Amino acid sequence: MxxxxxxxxxxxxxxxxSCAAISATAxxxxxxxxxxxxxxxxxxxxxxxxxxxxxxxxxxxxxxxxxxxxxxxxxxxxxxxxxxxxxxxHDSRFDxxxxxxxxxxxxxxxxxxxxxxxxxxxxxxxxxxxxxxxxxxxxxxxxxxxxxxxxxxxxxxxxxxxxxxxxxxxxxxxxxxxxxxxxxxxxxxxxxxxxxxxxxxxxxxxxxxxxxxxxxxxxxxxxxxxxxxxxxxxxxxxxxxxxxxxxxxxxxxxxxxxxxxxxxxxxxxxxxxxxxxxxxxxxxxxxxxxxxxxxxxxxDVDYSPTTALKAELDGKKLSWNKANGADGYTVYGSNDGSSFTAAGDAEGCSFDITGSNYSFYRVAAYNYFAGKRHYGHNSNNVAVKTYSEMTEGLSVKRSGIDRVMLSWQPTDGAASYEVYTTDGSSTNLVGNTAETSFEISGKNLQEFRAYVRPYNADGIGGKVSEEIELPANTPSGIPSLERVGTKLVWTNVEDADGYIVTFSGISGVGETRVDGNSFYMDEERDGTYYVQAYIMLEGRKFRSEASNTIEFKGISYPPKGELVLDAGDGELVWNKIDDAQGYVVYEISADGEEIAVAVVNGCRYATDKLTGTVYSVRAYNSKDGKDFYTEMSNKVVVSLPEVTEAKLESFSGDTAIISWDGIEDCDEYRVYVDLGKGYKLYTSVKGTMAVIAGLKDAEFASVRVKGYSCKDDVVSYGAFSNQLYMIGTEDSRPQQEVFSFEDLLK
Structure with a gap:
């Protein structure tokens, strides 16, 4: 060249x-x-x-x-x-x-x-x-x-x-x-x-x-x-x-x-x-x-169409006159007649508003030019005839594999219903019906919620119903498994048709179908047990996830373990012992006599005469018609007054300092902290002040204090103090139950 x-x-x-040097930038x-x-x-x-x-x-x-x-x-x-x-x-066209x-x-x-x-x-x-x-x-x-x-x-x-x-x-x-x-x-x-x-x-x-x-x-x-x-x-x-x-x-x-x-x-x-x-x-x-x-x-050339548009609505069909030279049209919807959002595009001069939930519509023509849409003026606003009824009473049940039947109460004035599913990010119209039920099918239905919108005889939509979660083929919950002696018990799963107990041990692996909520383990078979709920659909079992596992290594007679008794608000509580079939609660009289007052399966006993009475408890199990008992637990009495006026002295960084009024004849104080999932024992102190750390990332934190003393083998407790909120308030507490001793016993 x-x-x-x-x-x-x-x-x-x-x-x-003389020019400045031409060079590459940095x-x-x-x-x-x-x-x-x-x-x-x-x-x-x-x-x-x-x-x-x-x-x-x-x-x-x-x-x-x-x-x-x-x-x-x-x-x-x-x-x-x-x-x-x-x-x-300049050219006159730009005047x-x-x-x-x-x-x-x-x-x-x-x-x-x-x-x-x-x-x-x-x-x-x-x-x-x-x-x-x-x-x-x-x-x-x-x-x-x-x-x-x-x-x-x-x-x-x-x-x-x-x-x-x-x-x-x-x-x-x-x-x-x-x-x-x-x-x-x-x-x-x-x-x-x-x-x-x-x-x-x-x-x-x-x-x-x-x-x-x-x-x-x-x-x-x-x-x-x-x-x-x-x-x-x-x-x-x-x-x-x-x-x-x-x-x-x-x-x-x-x-x-x-x-x-x-x-x-x-x-x-x-x-x-x-x-x-x-x-x-x-x-x-x-x-x-x-x-x-x-x-x-x-x-500043205007490339937008200049034809004035007039829109009208006939049932579900929005239509308008043609704009000369327009490449297309955008339809906008609004619920208040002032704030409009795009509802869809149209190449011709009509738009079906089925599935759109707006009360007002308008349209604007555009020319697509140089990579951009240039819009003309909006048409007049068109109001949709209103129908304000809302479908209520939604319920759902499984109707087969990957199929559920959605049902609802009849809606006043409704001639038909549209059924929608949503996963939170997208919404789909799955069908319409004149009945008050509709079958929805598809994979992973549990990832979706469904709702219904009624339509009157003029095709005008009412208010959408509340959403309802769709169930999977599997049960909606997972059993929580516990051992009571040689018996396994688990929580009920509401929609389960039954339960399957699985055993794994040296002798092999086996499954047993159970209709109720309990199962007796074989004392001769050591191993691991877990439970699954199941649902029968079209001859097939669909199982939940497995429960927690229970390790079983035989059973000890009497039950092996030491019982530690504590007192809460109006009840006695104690730790669980695996080999126990139940627990006997005793009142201890002034002369030391042990009087059995209750036999319970759980680890708590409520009584309205807790204050001033000395109690003890022991666990038992049975074999061949004979009962075997553990040693008696410690003795407990609620005799001290409650700790009053727990106060927050300071809070800095992730550490709180609290104090409370002292109790006469109290040996120590137990401090319980709740981070939103129930109270747990945090520390025991002899004075009337405690330092609570580790609160940096907590969204909620409260504390309660009670005093105790020990004399002649009897632990004397006081009632709990006020709830002191260090972070948050009662309204912001994730778990509304004031006190749960179940957390203390696990």
Whole structure:
């Protein structure tokens, strides 16, 4: 390829040498992955392959020649004149439209002080992103100052667009250039379009000039680039001069679909195609930029449809008149007639509102142009006839494998019902019926909730019902397993048809189906037991997850373990012993006689005569008609007064300090802390103050205190203090039960 043959004059050489050095920014040019996953190796511009460098050198030559001639000195104020465009005659089609100015820059402007540019009154800029080399290789190259310019221009508050100088000779290469731009733009948003700069190489011949492409083929390059860049979500545009737009590409046709930026260094232009930006000079002088810079005037062209729309509603069909030239319509819905959201799009002039739950609708026409929808005025608001009834009494039961039957009470005035399912992120209409039941089928139904909306005879929807969770094929709960001597007992699962007890041990693995909530273990078989609830559907068992496991290693007679008795609010509580079949509660008389007053299976005994009476308890089991008992537990009496006025002294970081009033004859105090899951013994102290730590991440924390003493083998307790809330209040407590000794016994 031949370059400029003539040697540069001394004047141009002097100008080039006096310019600031052109160099890459500090950004690292490496592989960058675009939004479509395409990777590009970004390399800086080779000036010998950059057609715009030829124009840059020519501009320097003209500047040097002008500054050394009388005519040039006379015209020294011309760049300032260009900056304001006062000599331009604008096309009458733009009468009454807002106008603004825009500069376009590349690395050949060297460093730019974008704050100074902004302060000068220029708000818009088009930054060169890159070029395709005009040599036969057609290398894609990034502008050396692209990343610096886009970052600093946006930081200065400029409205930013970009352009790419093409030398593509096929539609595939044009799309590749769009992918390249998208990769370089992936971290940036744009206020202005991505322009496709298509032109001949000035002062030399480029690969596009030599390609011999037809008028139609060169037009197709522009469409290929613009369509591809719009697929990434950017506005698109074509930059070309008047000759290209009228003779080498179909400018008027392109202008119907993409923004058009016309280059014509004239005081007025006569171009019949649609355009909204005119580059009228390359001689502007702008604060913050060294040397001259290209400048354009921007017209605030309205691309939206102008036809006034009138909407009306007939049953479920919203319809309106046609807007001339509209590409489509968007329907909006509102519940209050003022705040509207998009309900859907339509290509024709009607929209079915079935499934939409709005009280008002309106529509707007749009034109899709340069990667963006341009909307006309909204139509009138159309009110939906109201029907305010709500379906109630929803219930659900399994009707088969992956099938459930939803039922509800009849709704006044309802002629039909729509049934919906939702998983919280998406909602689906699964059917409609005139009955008061509907079968829903599908996998993983337990992940969904269902609701119903009634419709009257006019097709107007009422209020949606409350949502109901759909059941899985498996039971809704998991049994909780406990051992009582040789007996396993578990909690009931409401919808279970039965239970399966599984044993695993040295003797093998076995399963037993049980209808009730208990099972006797074989004393001769040591091993592990667990329980599953099941449901029968179409002859198949669907099991819940397994319960907790119970390790069984025979049974000891009498039960093995030591009982520790405690007193709560109106009840006795004690620890569980695995081998026990039950527990006997005793009152201890003044002369020491042990009087059995109750036999219980659990680990608690409630009585209204707890205060002042000494109690003890022991566990038992039976074999071959004979009972075996443990040693008696410690003796307990509630005789001390309650601890009053527990107070929070300080709270810092994750640590609280509390205090309380002392009790006469009290040996120690037990401090119980609740973090929202029940009270647990935290510490025992002899004084009337305690430090409670580890509260940094707690959302709720409360404390209660009770005193105790020990004399002659009897533990004397007092009643509990007030609940002291260290974090949160009674209303914010996750577990509303005031005190649960079950937590203490586990």
């Amino acid at each position: 031949n370059f400029i043959k003539a040697a540069a004059s001394a004047a141009i050489a002097a100008v080039i040498c 950004d690292t040019f490496g592989e960058i992955i675009g939004t479509d996953g395409q990777g590009f190796e970004f390399t800086t511009v080779d000036a010998s392959q950059d057609a715009e460098y030829l124009k840059y050198r020519h501009e320097l030559f003209l500047q040097a020649a002008s500054s050394n001639s009388p005519a040039g000195r006379i015209k020294s104020d011309f760049p300032e004149l260009c900056a304001y465009g006062s000599y331009l005659t 009454g439209m807002d106008r603004d100015f825009c500069i376009d820059v590349s690395q050949w402007q060297s460093y730019i002080d974008w704050k100074a540019v902004k302060a000068s009154g220029i708000d818009n800029c088009i930054i060169r992103l890159g070029v395709r080399g005009y040599g036969s290789a057609g290398t894609l190259m990034i502008d050396d100052r692209y990343f610096e310019n886009i970052r600093n221009a946006k930081a200065a508050g400029m409205n930013v667009g970009v352009y790419f100088y093409t030398q593509a000779i096929s539609e595939a290469e044009a799309r590749e250039e769009a992918d390249y731009c998208a990769a370089a733009l992936k971290d940036y948003s744009l206020e202005l379009p991505v322009y496709y700069d298509i032109e001949s190489v000035d002062y030399d011949y480029g690969r596009l000039d030599h390609a011999g492409l037809s008028y139609k083929q060169k037009t197709a390059l522009c469409s290929a680039f613009c369509d591809r860049i719009e697929s990434y979500g950017y506005q698109s545009g074509v930059y070309a001069n008047l000759y290209w737009l009228t003779s080498l590409i179909d400018g008027p046709s392109l202008g119907m679909n993409y923004k058009t930026w016309v280059a014509a260094y004239l005081s007025s232009i006569n171009y019949g195609g649609i355009y909204d930006m005119w580059q009228y000079s390359s001689q502007a002088s702008i604060d913050g930029i060294y040397g001259n810079v290209d400048i354009s005037v921007m017209y």
